Amino acid sequence: MNEQAVHRSIDGIWRIESAKIIAGLARMVRDVGLAEDLAQDALIIALERWPEAGIPDNPGAWLMTTAKRRAIDHLRRNKVLDRKYEEIGWEMERQHEPAWDESLDNPVSDDLLRLIFTTCHPVLPPDARVALTLRLLGGLTTEEIATAYLVPAPTVAQRIVRAKRTLAAANVPFELPPKAELPARLCSVLEVIYLMFNEGYAASSGGSWIRPTLCHEALRLGRILAEIAPEESEVHGLVALMEIQSSRFRARVSPSGEPILLMDQNRALWDHLLIHRGLAAIKRAERLGHAFGSYLLQASIAACHARARTAEETDWVKIAALYDALSQVAQSPVVELNRAVALSMAFGPEVGLEVLDARVQEDSLRNYHLLPSVRGDLLMKLGKKQEAYLEFKQAASLARNEKERELLLRRASECAVE
Amino acid sequence: MRFMMVVKATTDSENGAAPNPEMLDAMRRYNEELARAGVFVAAEGLHPSSSAIRISFPKPNGKPNVIDGPFTEAKELIAGFTLIEVKSREEAIEWAMRMPDPHGFGQGEIELRQIFEFPKLTEDSDAAARVDELHERITRKPRS
Numbered sequence: 001m002n003e004q005a006v007h008r009s010i011d012g013i014w015r016i017e018s019a020k021i022i023a024g025l026a027r028m029v030r031d032v033g034l035a036e037d038l039a040q041d042a043l044i045i046a047l048e049r050w051p052e053a054g055i056p057d058n059p060g061a062w063l064m065t066t067a068k069r070r071a072i073d074h075l076r077r078n079k080v081l082d083r084k085y086e087e088i089g090w091e092m093e094r095q096h097e098p099a100w101d102e103s104l105d106n107p108v109s110d111d112l113l114r115l116i117f118t119t120c121h122p123v124l125p126p127d128a129r130v131a132l133t134l135r136l137l138g139g140l141t142t143e144e145i146a147t148a149y150l151v152p153a154p155t156v157a158q159r160i161v162r163a164k165r166t167l168a169a170a171n172v173p174f175e176l177p178p179k180a181e182l183p184a185r186l187c188s189v190l191e192v193i194y195l196m197f198n199e200g201y202a203a204s205s206g207g208s209w210i211r212p213t214l215c216h217e218a219l220r221l222g223r224i225l226a227e228i229a230p231e232e233s234e235v236h237g238l239v240a241l242m243e244i245q246s247s248r249f250r251a252r253v254s255p256s257g258e259p260i261l262l263m264d265q266n267r268a269l270w271d272h273l274l275i276h277r278g279l280a281a282i283k284r285a286e287r288l289g290h291a292f293g294s295y296l297l298q299a300s301i302a303a304c305h306a307r308a309r310t311a312e313e314t315d316w317v318k319i320a321a322l323y324d325a326l327s328q329v330a331q332s333p334v335v336e337l338n339r340a341v342a343l344s345m346a347f348g349p350e351v352g353l354e355v356l357d358a359r360v361q362e363d364s365l366r367n368y369h370l371l372p373s374v375r376g377d378l379l380m381k382l383g384k385k386q387e388a389y390l391e392f393k394q395a396a397s398l399a400r401n402e403k404e405r406e407l408l409l410r411r412a413s414e415c416a417v418e
Numbered sequence: 419m420r421f422m423m424v425v426k427a428t429t430d431s432e433n434g435a436a437p438n439p440e441m442l443d444a445m446r447r448y449n450e451e452l453a454r455a456g457v458f459v460a461a462e463g464l465h466p467s468s469s470a471i472r473i474s475f476p477k478p479n480g481k482p483n484v485i486d487g488p489f490t491e492a493k494e495l496i497a498g499f500t501l502i503e504v505k506s507r508e509e510a511i512e513w514a515m516r517m518p519d520p521h522g523f524g525q526g527e528i529e530l531r532q533i534f535e536f537p538k539l540t541e542d543s544d545a546a547a548r549v550d551e552l553h554e555r556i557t558r559k560p561r562s
Binding site: 008009011013015016109216219220221222223224227228273277 | 511
Protein backbone atom coordinates (compact mmCIF):
# COMPACT_ATOMS: atom_id res chain seq x y z
CA MET A 1 0.00 0.00 0.00
CA ASN A 2 1.32 3.43 -0.83
CA GLU A 3 1.27 6.26 1.68
CA GLN A 4 -1.89 7.81 0.25
CA ALA A 5 -3.78 4.52 0.43
CA VAL A 6 -2.69 4.05 4.05
CA HIS A 7 -3.84 7.56 4.90
CA ARG A 8 -7.23 6.83 3.34
CA SER A 9 -7.51 3.63 5.37
CA ILE A 10 -6.62 5.58 8.49
CA ASP A 11 -9.50 7.96 7.69
CA GLY A 12 -11.86 5.01 7.70
CA ILE A 13 -10.40 3.53 10.86
CA TRP A 14 -10.53 6.89 12.62
CA ARG A 15 -14.18 7.31 11.78
CA ILE A 16 -14.95 3.94 13.37
CA GLU A 17 -12.64 4.12 16.37
CA SER A 18 -12.21 7.77 17.37
CA ALA A 19 -15.30 8.18 19.56
CA LYS A 20 -14.53 4.95 21.46
CA ILE A 21 -10.91 6.01 21.96
CA ILE A 22 -11.80 9.51 23.12
CA ALA A 23 -14.51 8.15 25.42
CA GLY A 24 -12.15 5.57 26.93
CA LEU A 25 -9.43 8.18 27.48
CA ALA A 26 -11.88 10.68 28.93
CA ARG A 27 -12.91 8.14 31.56
CA MET A 28 -9.25 7.90 32.57
CA VAL A 29 -8.12 11.52 32.41
CA ARG A 30 -11.55 13.01 33.26
CA ASP A 31 -11.20 15.76 30.67
CA VAL A 32 -12.70 15.44 27.19
CA GLY A 33 -10.49 18.18 25.77
CA LEU A 34 -7.33 16.44 26.93
CA ALA A 35 -8.75 13.09 25.83
CA GLU A 36 -9.23 14.38 22.31
CA ASP A 37 -5.72 15.84 22.18
CA LEU A 38 -4.27 12.51 23.27
CA ALA A 39 -6.34 10.63 20.70
CA GLN A 40 -5.15 13.08 18.04
CA ASP A 41 -1.54 12.46 19.11
CA ALA A 42 -2.09 8.74 18.58
CA LEU A 43 -3.60 9.45 15.17
CA ILE A 44 -0.56 11.50 14.16
CA ILE A 45 1.77 8.71 15.26
CA ALA A 46 -0.27 6.25 13.19
CA LEU A 47 -0.10 8.54 10.16
CA GLU A 48 3.69 8.63 10.53
CA ARG A 49 4.29 4.97 11.22
CA TRP A 50 1.70 2.92 9.42
CA PRO A 51 2.77 3.80 5.87
CA GLU A 52 6.11 2.06 6.59
CA ALA A 53 5.26 -0.49 9.25
CA GLY A 54 1.90 -1.44 7.76
CA ILE A 55 -1.54 -1.23 9.36
CA PRO A 56 -1.71 -3.34 12.54
CA ASP A 57 -4.21 -6.22 12.75
CA ASN A 58 -6.25 -4.47 15.38
CA PRO A 59 -5.84 -0.78 14.55
CA GLY A 60 -8.38 0.38 17.13
CA ALA A 61 -6.53 -1.31 19.97
CA TRP A 62 -3.21 0.00 18.66
CA LEU A 63 -4.51 3.56 18.66
CA MET A 64 -5.97 3.11 22.15
CA THR A 65 -2.73 1.71 23.61
CA THR A 66 -0.69 4.46 21.98
CA ALA A 67 -3.04 7.14 23.28
CA LYS A 68 -2.94 5.69 26.81
CA ARG A 69 0.85 5.78 26.74
CA ARG A 70 0.64 9.42 25.76
CA ALA A 71 -1.77 9.95 28.62
CA ILE A 72 0.76 8.55 31.10
CA ASP A 73 3.57 10.66 29.61
CA HIS A 74 1.39 13.70 29.84
CA LEU A 75 0.40 13.10 33.45
CA ARG A 76 4.03 12.41 34.38
CA ARG A 77 5.20 15.57 32.68
CA ASN A 78 2.57 17.54 34.48
CA LYS A 79 3.30 15.84 37.80
CA VAL A 80 -0.29 15.04 38.27
CA LEU A 81 -1.18 13.23 41.47
CA ASP A 82 0.33 9.79 41.78
CA ARG A 83 -3.05 8.37 42.46
CA LYS A 84 -4.33 9.22 39.00
CA TYR A 85 -1.19 7.78 37.46
CA GLU A 86 -1.63 4.55 39.35
CA GLU A 87 -5.23 4.41 38.29
CA ILE A 88 -4.23 4.54 34.65
CA GLY A 89 -1.44 2.00 35.04
CA TRP A 90 -3.96 -0.30 36.63
CA GLU A 91 -6.44 0.30 33.84
CA MET A 92 -3.86 -0.62 31.25
CA GLU A 93 -2.91 -3.85 32.95
CA ARG A 94 -6.44 -4.84 33.62
CA GLN A 95 -7.76 -4.23 30.15
CA HIS A 96 -4.87 -5.64 28.16
CA GLU A 97 -6.55 -4.64 24.92
CA PRO A 98 -9.37 -7.05 24.24
CA ALA A 99 -9.53 -8.44 20.72
CA TRP A 100 -11.96 -6.50 18.58
CA ASP A 101 -14.69 -9.12 18.55
CA GLU A 102 -14.51 -9.54 22.31
CA SER A 103 -15.11 -5.89 22.95
CA LEU A 104 -18.88 -6.12 22.79
CA ASP A 105 -19.69 -6.52 26.42
CA ASN A 106 -17.06 -4.22 27.83
CA PRO A 107 -17.84 -0.76 29.16
CA VAL A 108 -17.33 0.89 25.77
CA SER A 109 -21.04 1.65 25.51
CA ASP A 110 -21.05 3.30 28.91
CA ASP A 111 -18.06 5.41 27.95
CA LEU A 112 -19.77 6.51 24.75
CA LEU A 113 -22.88 7.36 26.71
CA ARG A 114 -20.82 9.43 29.18
CA LEU A 115 -19.19 11.17 26.25
CA ILE A 116 -22.46 12.13 24.59
CA PHE A 117 -23.90 13.35 27.90
CA THR A 118 -20.80 15.50 28.29
CA THR A 119 -20.76 16.99 24.77
CA CYS A 120 -24.49 17.75 25.11
CA HIS A 121 -24.13 19.21 28.61
CA PRO A 122 -26.49 22.09 29.39
CA VAL A 123 -23.60 24.36 30.46
CA LEU A 124 -22.73 24.65 26.76
CA PRO A 125 -24.64 26.87 24.33
CA PRO A 126 -26.58 24.86 21.72
CA ASP A 127 -24.27 25.51 18.76
CA ALA A 128 -21.28 24.47 20.87
CA ARG A 129 -23.02 21.23 21.87
CA VAL A 130 -23.66 20.38 18.24
CA ALA A 131 -20.12 21.21 17.11
CA LEU A 132 -18.49 19.30 19.95
CA THR A 133 -20.74 16.29 19.43
CA LEU A 134 -19.99 16.19 15.70
CA ARG A 135 -16.31 16.47 16.49
CA LEU A 136 -15.95 13.98 19.35
CA LEU A 137 -18.66 11.44 18.54
CA GLY A 138 -18.84 11.79 14.77
CA GLY A 139 -15.10 12.04 14.27
CA LEU A 140 -15.66 14.93 11.86
CA THR A 141 -12.86 17.40 11.24
CA THR A 142 -13.32 21.09 11.93
CA GLU A 143 -13.41 21.67 8.15
CA GLU A 144 -16.13 19.09 7.67
CA ILE A 145 -18.27 20.64 10.40
CA ALA A 146 -17.69 24.10 8.92
CA THR A 147 -18.73 22.90 5.45
CA ALA A 148 -21.85 21.26 6.86
CA TYR A 149 -22.85 24.48 8.60
CA LEU A 150 -21.66 26.82 5.87
CA VAL A 151 -19.56 28.79 8.34
CA PRO A 152 -15.81 29.52 8.25
CA ALA A 153 -13.61 26.80 9.78
CA PRO A 154 -12.00 29.17 12.35
CA THR A 155 -15.49 29.88 13.73
CA VAL A 156 -16.07 26.18 14.34
CA ALA A 157 -12.56 25.71 15.73
CA GLN A 158 -13.16 28.53 18.18
CA ARG A 159 -16.55 27.16 19.16
CA ILE A 160 -14.97 23.80 19.99
CA VAL A 161 -12.05 25.27 21.92
CA ARG A 162 -14.44 27.42 23.94
CA ALA A 163 -16.74 24.48 24.59
CA LYS A 164 -13.89 22.38 25.97
CA ARG A 165 -12.79 25.28 28.15
CA THR A 166 -16.32 25.75 29.46
CA LEU A 167 -16.60 22.07 30.36
CA ALA A 168 -13.27 22.17 32.19
CA ALA A 169 -14.09 25.43 33.97
CA ALA A 170 -17.49 24.14 35.07
CA ASN A 171 -15.81 20.98 36.32
CA VAL A 172 -18.30 18.84 34.48
CA PRO A 173 -17.63 15.28 35.63
CA PHE A 174 -17.22 12.53 33.02
CA GLU A 175 -20.09 10.55 34.50
CA LEU A 176 -23.56 9.39 33.66
CA PRO A 177 -26.05 11.85 35.10
CA PRO A 178 -27.56 10.95 38.48
CA LYS A 179 -30.98 9.36 38.21
CA ALA A 180 -32.87 12.48 39.21
CA GLU A 181 -31.21 14.49 36.45
CA LEU A 182 -31.42 11.80 33.80
CA PRO A 183 -34.68 12.84 32.07
CA ALA A 184 -33.58 16.45 31.65
CA ARG A 185 -30.08 15.49 30.54
CA LEU A 186 -31.39 12.93 28.07
CA CYS A 187 -33.70 15.62 26.77
CA SER A 188 -30.67 17.81 26.07
CA VAL A 189 -28.95 14.98 24.18
CA LEU A 190 -32.01 14.31 22.03
CA GLU A 191 -32.39 18.03 21.43
CA VAL A 192 -28.83 18.30 20.12
CA ILE A 193 -29.33 15.37 17.76
CA TYR A 194 -32.65 16.68 16.48
CA LEU A 195 -31.25 20.19 16.10
CA MET A 196 -28.46 18.74 13.99
CA PHE A 197 -30.95 16.77 11.92
CA ASN A 198 -33.26 19.70 11.39
CA GLU A 199 -30.44 22.03 10.47
CA GLY A 200 -29.63 19.57 7.70
CA TYR A 201 -33.20 18.70 6.78
CA ALA A 202 -34.57 22.18 6.38
CA ALA A 203 -31.45 24.20 5.86
CA SER A 204 -32.54 27.43 7.49
CA SER A 205 -30.29 29.66 5.46
CA GLY A 206 -28.51 29.48 2.15
CA GLY A 207 -29.72 28.10 -1.11
CA SER A 208 -29.40 24.39 -0.53
CA TRP A 209 -32.52 22.65 0.71
CA ILE A 210 -30.96 19.62 2.35
CA ARG A 211 -27.53 19.31 3.91
CA PRO A 212 -27.09 15.56 3.94
CA THR A 213 -24.02 15.39 6.17
CA LEU A 214 -25.88 16.80 9.16
CA CYS A 215 -28.86 14.52 8.61
CA HIS A 216 -26.67 11.46 8.26
CA GLU A 217 -24.61 12.32 11.32
CA ALA A 218 -27.73 12.93 13.41
CA LEU A 219 -29.29 9.68 12.25
CA ARG A 220 -26.10 7.78 12.95
CA LEU A 221 -25.86 9.28 16.46
CA GLY A 222 -29.50 8.44 17.09
CA ARG A 223 -28.97 4.86 15.96
CA ILE A 224 -25.94 4.55 18.25
CA LEU A 225 -27.91 5.97 21.15
CA ALA A 226 -30.74 3.50 20.52
CA GLU A 227 -28.22 0.67 20.99
CA ILE A 228 -26.50 2.04 24.08
CA ALA A 229 -29.64 3.40 25.79
CA PRO A 230 -32.27 0.89 24.60
CA GLU A 231 -34.56 1.42 27.59
CA GLU A 232 -35.42 4.99 26.70
CA SER A 233 -38.54 5.13 24.54
CA GLU A 234 -37.94 8.72 23.46
CA VAL A 235 -34.59 7.69 21.97
CA HIS A 236 -36.40 5.21 19.74
CA GLY A 237 -39.05 7.85 19.07
CA LEU A 238 -36.42 10.31 17.85
CA VAL A 239 -34.70 7.65 15.75
CA ALA A 240 -38.05 6.67 14.21
CA LEU A 241 -38.83 10.30 13.45
CA MET A 242 -35.48 10.83 11.74
CA GLU A 243 -35.65 7.53 9.81
CA ILE A 244 -39.09 8.36 8.44
CA GLN A 245 -38.21 11.96 7.63
CA SER A 246 -35.03 10.77 5.90
CA SER A 247 -37.09 8.35 3.83
CA ARG A 248 -38.46 11.38 1.97
CA PHE A 249 -35.12 12.86 0.84
CA ARG A 250 -35.45 11.63 -2.71
CA ALA A 251 -39.01 12.89 -3.05
CA ARG A 252 -38.64 16.24 -1.33
CA VAL A 253 -36.83 18.22 -3.97
CA SER A 254 -37.50 18.43 -7.70
CA PRO A 255 -34.60 17.89 -10.12
CA SER A 256 -34.30 21.67 -10.39
CA GLY A 257 -34.02 22.04 -6.63
CA GLU A 258 -37.53 23.16 -5.73
CA PRO A 259 -39.16 21.79 -2.59
CA ILE A 260 -42.07 19.38 -3.08
CA LEU A 261 -44.66 19.34 -0.32
CA LEU A 262 -45.41 16.09 1.48
CA MET A 263 -48.84 15.65 -0.08
CA ASP A 264 -47.46 16.19 -3.59
CA GLN A 265 -44.49 13.88 -3.25
CA ASN A 266 -44.09 10.83 -5.44
CA ARG A 267 -44.38 8.11 -2.82
CA ALA A 268 -42.61 5.60 -5.02
CA LEU A 269 -39.49 7.68 -4.42
CA TRP A 270 -39.74 7.31 -0.66
CA ASP A 271 -37.08 5.08 0.81
CA HIS A 272 -39.14 2.16 2.03
CA LEU A 273 -36.19 0.58 3.81
CA LEU A 274 -35.93 3.65 6.05
CA ILE A 275 -39.71 3.68 6.56
CA HIS A 276 -39.48 0.06 7.62
CA ARG A 277 -36.70 0.96 10.07
CA GLY A 278 -38.73 3.88 11.38
CA LEU A 279 -41.80 1.75 11.99
CA ALA A 280 -39.64 -0.88 13.69
CA ALA A 281 -38.18 1.80 15.99
CA ILE A 282 -41.71 2.89 16.94
CA LYS A 283 -42.59 -0.72 17.80
CA ARG A 284 -39.44 -0.95 19.89
CA ALA A 285 -40.50 2.16 21.80
CA GLU A 286 -44.07 0.93 22.24
CA ARG A 287 -42.86 -2.38 23.66
CA LEU A 288 -41.25 -0.46 26.53
CA GLY A 289 -44.76 0.56 27.59
CA HIS A 290 -43.90 4.12 28.65
CA ALA A 291 -46.19 7.08 28.09
CA PHE A 292 -45.67 8.60 24.65
CA GLY A 293 -43.23 11.49 24.72
CA SER A 294 -43.06 14.24 22.13
CA TYR A 295 -40.60 12.47 19.80
CA LEU A 296 -42.59 9.26 19.80
CA LEU A 297 -45.76 11.21 19.07
CA GLN A 298 -44.11 13.09 16.23
CA ALA A 299 -42.76 9.81 14.89
CA SER A 300 -46.24 8.29 15.09
CA ILE A 301 -47.58 11.20 13.06
CA ALA A 302 -44.82 10.76 10.49
CA ALA A 303 -45.66 7.04 10.45
CA CYS A 304 -49.31 7.81 9.53
CA HIS A 305 -48.04 9.56 6.41
CA ALA A 306 -45.51 6.83 5.71
CA ARG A 307 -48.17 4.11 5.87
CA ALA A 308 -50.51 5.85 3.43
CA ARG A 309 -49.90 4.50 -0.06
CA THR A 310 -51.46 7.59 -1.61
CA ALA A 311 -52.00 11.09 -0.19
CA GLU A 312 -55.77 10.44 -0.21
CA GLU A 313 -55.37 7.41 2.05
CA THR A 314 -53.83 9.51 4.84
CA ASP A 315 -55.54 8.90 8.17
CA TRP A 316 -56.08 12.55 9.11
CA VAL A 317 -58.39 11.77 12.01
CA LYS A 318 -55.64 9.75 13.67
CA ILE A 319 -53.09 12.44 12.87
CA ALA A 320 -55.35 15.11 14.40
CA ALA A 321 -55.70 12.94 17.53
CA LEU A 322 -51.91 12.53 17.74
CA TYR A 323 -51.48 16.30 17.41
CA ASP A 324 -53.97 16.71 20.25
CA ALA A 325 -51.80 14.44 22.38
CA LEU A 326 -48.67 16.26 21.23
CA SER A 327 -50.12 19.63 22.19
CA GLN A 328 -50.63 18.18 25.70
CA VAL A 329 -46.98 17.13 26.19
CA ALA A 330 -45.25 19.78 24.12
CA GLN A 331 -47.36 22.85 23.73
CA SER A 332 -46.03 25.19 21.15
CA PRO A 333 -47.48 27.52 18.52
CA VAL A 334 -45.94 25.36 15.82
CA VAL A 335 -47.71 22.26 17.14
CA GLU A 336 -50.97 24.23 17.23
CA LEU A 337 -50.35 25.23 13.64
CA ASN A 338 -49.90 21.63 12.59
CA ARG A 339 -52.87 20.57 14.67
CA ALA A 340 -55.00 23.09 12.81
CA VAL A 341 -53.78 21.70 9.49
CA ALA A 342 -54.59 18.13 10.57
CA LEU A 343 -58.05 19.13 11.79
CA SER A 344 -58.75 20.92 8.54
CA MET A 345 -57.78 17.83 6.60
CA ALA A 346 -59.91 15.63 8.83
CA PHE A 347 -62.95 17.86 9.27
CA GLY A 348 -62.73 20.65 6.68
CA PRO A 349 -60.86 23.96 6.24
CA GLU A 350 -63.37 25.96 8.31
CA VAL A 351 -62.53 23.88 11.39
CA GLY A 352 -58.82 24.34 10.77
CA LEU A 353 -59.13 28.09 10.33
CA GLU A 354 -61.23 28.37 13.47
CA VAL A 355 -58.66 26.50 15.57
CA LEU A 356 -55.85 28.47 14.01
CA ASP A 357 -57.40 31.82 14.85
CA ALA A 358 -58.60 30.75 18.29
CA ARG A 359 -55.53 28.98 19.60
CA VAL A 360 -52.52 30.42 17.93
CA GLN A 361 -51.14 33.51 19.56
CA GLU A 362 -50.07 35.50 16.56
CA ASP A 363 -47.63 37.38 18.73
CA SER A 364 -45.29 34.46 19.18
CA LEU A 365 -45.58 33.61 15.51
CA ARG A 366 -45.42 37.08 14.10
CA ASN A 367 -42.23 36.40 12.17
CA TYR A 368 -42.93 32.78 11.40
CA HIS A 369 -43.67 32.36 7.70
CA LEU A 370 -45.65 29.14 8.14
CA LEU A 371 -48.55 30.89 9.88
CA PRO A 372 -49.60 33.03 6.90
CA SER A 373 -48.64 30.13 4.65
CA VAL A 374 -51.10 27.79 6.42
CA ARG A 375 -53.81 30.48 6.60
CA GLY A 376 -53.34 31.11 2.89
CA ASP A 377 -53.70 27.43 2.19
CA LEU A 378 -56.94 27.15 4.18
CA LEU A 379 -58.39 30.33 2.67
CA MET A 380 -57.54 29.04 -0.78
CA LYS A 381 -59.49 25.86 -0.03
CA LEU A 382 -62.44 27.98 1.03
CA GLY A 383 -62.25 29.80 -2.29
CA LYS A 384 -61.16 33.07 -0.70
CA LYS A 385 -58.42 33.72 -3.23
CA GLN A 386 -57.92 37.42 -2.58
CA GLU A 387 -57.27 36.84 1.14
CA ALA A 388 -55.14 33.78 0.37
CA TYR A 389 -53.03 35.85 -2.03
CA LEU A 390 -52.20 38.37 0.70
CA GLU A 391 -51.30 35.61 3.16
CA PHE A 392 -48.90 33.92 0.71
CA LYS A 393 -47.26 37.26 -0.08
CA GLN A 394 -46.83 37.87 3.62
CA ALA A 395 -45.41 34.35 4.10
CA ALA A 396 -42.94 34.85 1.25
CA SER A 397 -41.67 38.07 2.80
CA LEU A 398 -40.94 36.21 6.05
CA ALA A 399 -39.34 33.04 4.63
CA ARG A 400 -35.60 32.80 5.19
CA ASN A 401 -34.87 30.03 2.71
CA GLU A 402 -34.71 31.18 -0.93
CA LYS A 403 -36.28 28.03 -2.30
CA GLU A 404 -39.11 28.26 0.17
CA ARG A 405 -39.71 31.89 -0.73
CA GLU A 406 -39.94 30.97 -4.42
CA LEU A 407 -42.50 28.30 -3.60
CA LEU A 408 -44.63 30.74 -1.60
CA LEU A 409 -44.51 33.38 -4.32
CA ARG A 410 -45.60 30.76 -6.82
CA ARG A 411 -48.56 29.89 -4.60
CA ALA A 412 -49.43 33.58 -4.34
CA SER A 413 -49.40 33.91 -8.12
CA GLU A 414 -51.67 30.87 -8.37
CA CYS A 415 -54.25 32.77 -6.31
CA ALA A 416 -53.91 35.81 -8.55
CA VAL A 417 -54.66 33.85 -11.72
CA GLU A 418 -58.26 34.09 -12.99
CA MET B 419 -23.39 6.85 1.42
CA ARG B 420 -24.65 3.34 1.35
CA PHE B 421 -22.75 0.20 0.53
CA MET B 422 -23.81 -3.38 0.06
CA MET B 423 -21.53 -6.08 1.37
CA VAL B 424 -22.42 -9.03 -0.80
CA VAL B 425 -21.67 -12.48 0.57
CA LYS B 426 -21.00 -14.91 -2.26
CA ALA B 427 -22.53 -18.36 -2.29
CA THR B 428 -20.45 -21.42 -1.47
CA THR B 429 -20.90 -25.16 -2.02
CA ASP B 430 -22.35 -25.37 1.47
CA SER B 431 -24.76 -22.47 1.13
CA GLU B 432 -25.93 -23.85 -2.22
CA ASN B 433 -26.49 -27.26 -0.60
CA GLY B 434 -28.64 -25.57 2.02
CA ALA B 435 -26.28 -26.66 4.80
CA ALA B 436 -26.84 -24.70 8.02
CA PRO B 437 -23.83 -22.50 8.85
CA ASN B 438 -21.93 -23.73 11.89
CA PRO B 439 -22.82 -22.13 15.23
CA GLU B 440 -19.49 -20.32 15.67
CA MET B 441 -19.92 -18.67 12.27
CA LEU B 442 -23.46 -17.63 13.09
CA ASP B 443 -22.30 -16.27 16.40
CA ALA B 444 -19.47 -14.30 14.80
CA MET B 445 -21.91 -12.89 12.25
CA ARG B 446 -24.41 -11.94 14.95
CA ARG B 447 -21.71 -10.12 16.93
CA TYR B 448 -20.51 -8.40 13.78
CA ASN B 449 -24.02 -7.16 13.01
CA GLU B 450 -24.37 -5.96 16.59
CA GLU B 451 -21.14 -4.05 16.25
CA LEU B 452 -22.43 -2.44 13.06
CA ALA B 453 -25.63 -1.45 14.86
CA ARG B 454 -23.72 -0.01 17.80
CA ALA B 455 -21.66 2.08 15.42
CA GLY B 456 -24.90 3.38 13.89
CA VAL B 457 -24.02 2.12 10.40
CA PHE B 458 -26.22 -0.97 10.12
CA VAL B 459 -29.18 -0.62 7.75
CA ALA B 460 -30.28 -4.13 6.81
CA ALA B 461 -29.01 -7.68 6.37
CA GLU B 462 -30.65 -10.64 4.70
CA GLY B 463 -29.73 -14.20 3.79
CA LEU B 464 -30.97 -15.89 0.64
CA HIS B 465 -32.30 -19.39 -0.03
CA PRO B 466 -30.07 -21.57 -2.24
CA SER B 467 -30.44 -21.15 -5.97
CA SER B 468 -32.25 -24.51 -6.17
CA SER B 469 -35.43 -22.61 -5.37
CA ALA B 470 -34.57 -19.71 -7.67
CA ILE B 471 -35.59 -18.91 -11.21
CA ARG B 472 -33.70 -16.93 -13.78
CA ILE B 473 -35.36 -14.72 -16.32
CA SER B 474 -33.30 -13.84 -19.35
CA PHE B 475 -33.91 -11.75 -22.43
CA PRO B 476 -32.01 -13.39 -25.25
CA LYS B 477 -33.76 -11.34 -27.99
CA PRO B 478 -34.22 -7.57 -27.67
CA ASN B 479 -37.95 -6.85 -27.30
CA GLY B 480 -38.56 -10.61 -27.39
CA LYS B 481 -40.18 -12.87 -24.82
CA PRO B 482 -38.13 -13.61 -21.72
CA ASN B 483 -36.76 -17.09 -21.04
CA VAL B 484 -37.46 -18.59 -17.64
CA ILE B 485 -34.94 -21.09 -16.28
CA ASP B 486 -35.34 -22.99 -13.00
CA GLY B 487 -32.47 -23.24 -10.50
CA PRO B 488 -30.19 -24.57 -9.20
CA PHE B 489 -27.49 -22.71 -11.02
CA THR B 490 -23.87 -23.76 -11.21
CA GLU B 491 -20.81 -21.65 -10.40
CA ALA B 492 -21.46 -20.89 -6.74
CA LYS B 493 -19.02 -17.95 -6.85
CA GLU B 494 -21.22 -16.13 -9.31
CA LEU B 495 -24.21 -16.47 -6.99
CA ILE B 496 -24.96 -14.56 -3.85
CA ALA B 497 -25.97 -16.01 -0.49
CA GLY B 498 -26.83 -12.80 1.35
CA PHE B 499 -26.04 -9.16 1.87
CA THR B 500 -25.57 -6.50 4.51
CA LEU B 501 -26.37 -2.87 3.84
CA ILE B 502 -24.42 -0.20 5.67
CA GLU B 503 -24.59 3.59 5.69
CA VAL B 504 -21.21 5.22 6.15
CA LYS B 505 -19.37 8.50 5.70
CA SER B 506 -16.82 7.40 3.15
CA ARG B 507 -15.68 4.60 0.89
CA GLU B 508 -12.73 4.09 3.24
CA GLU B 509 -15.05 3.53 6.19
CA ALA B 510 -17.02 1.02 4.13
CA ILE B 511 -13.84 -0.84 3.22
CA GLU B 512 -12.78 -0.89 6.87
CA TRP B 513 -16.11 -2.42 7.89
CA ALA B 514 -16.00 -4.94 5.05
CA MET B 515 -12.50 -6.00 6.17
CA ARG B 516 -13.90 -6.72 9.62
CA MET B 517 -16.70 -8.96 8.44
CA PRO B 518 -16.10 -12.54 9.59
CA ASP B 519 -15.14 -15.06 6.90
CA PRO B 520 -18.66 -16.08 5.83
CA HIS B 521 -17.67 -19.66 5.00
CA GLY B 522 -14.62 -20.50 7.01
CA PHE B 523 -13.47 -23.34 4.78
CA GLY B 524 -11.66 -21.46 2.08
CA GLN B 525 -14.58 -20.47 -0.13
CA GLY B 526 -15.62 -17.31 1.73
CA GLU B 527 -15.90 -14.24 -0.46
CA ILE B 528 -17.33 -10.79 0.19
CA GLU B 529 -17.91 -8.15 -2.44
CA LEU B 530 -18.31 -4.47 -1.56
CA ARG B 531 -20.55 -2.43 -3.84
CA GLN B 532 -21.61 1.19 -3.54
CA ILE B 533 -25.32 1.96 -3.89
CA PHE B 534 -26.42 4.74 -6.21
CA GLU B 535 -27.95 7.70 -4.52
CA PHE B 536 -30.51 9.77 -6.31
CA PRO B 537 -30.72 12.64 -6.69
CA LYS B 538 -27.11 13.44 -6.02
CA LEU B 539 -27.27 15.64 -2.98
CA THR B 540 -24.55 18.15 -2.71
CA GLU B 541 -23.09 19.87 0.28
CA ASP B 542 -21.79 22.72 -1.79
CA SER B 543 -24.56 25.25 -2.35
CA ASP B 544 -22.61 27.01 -5.11
CA ALA B 545 -22.21 23.76 -6.98
CA ALA B 546 -25.90 23.05 -6.46
CA ALA B 547 -26.78 26.47 -7.85
CA ARG B 548 -24.59 25.86 -10.89
CA VAL B 549 -26.23 22.49 -11.50
CA ASP B 550 -29.66 24.09 -11.14
CA GLU B 551 -28.74 26.82 -13.57
CA LEU B 552 -27.40 24.31 -16.07
CA HIS B 553 -30.50 22.20 -15.71
CA GLU B 554 -32.65 25.24 -16.31
CA ARG B 555 -30.70 26.20 -19.41
CA ILE B 556 -31.00 22.70 -20.83
CA THR B 557 -34.71 22.41 -20.16
CA ARG B 558 -35.60 25.95 -21.20
CA LYS B 559 -37.49 26.04 -24.47
CA PRO B 560 -35.78 27.95 -27.28
CA ARG B 561 -37.29 31.34 -27.88
CA SER B 562 -39.43 31.52 -30.97
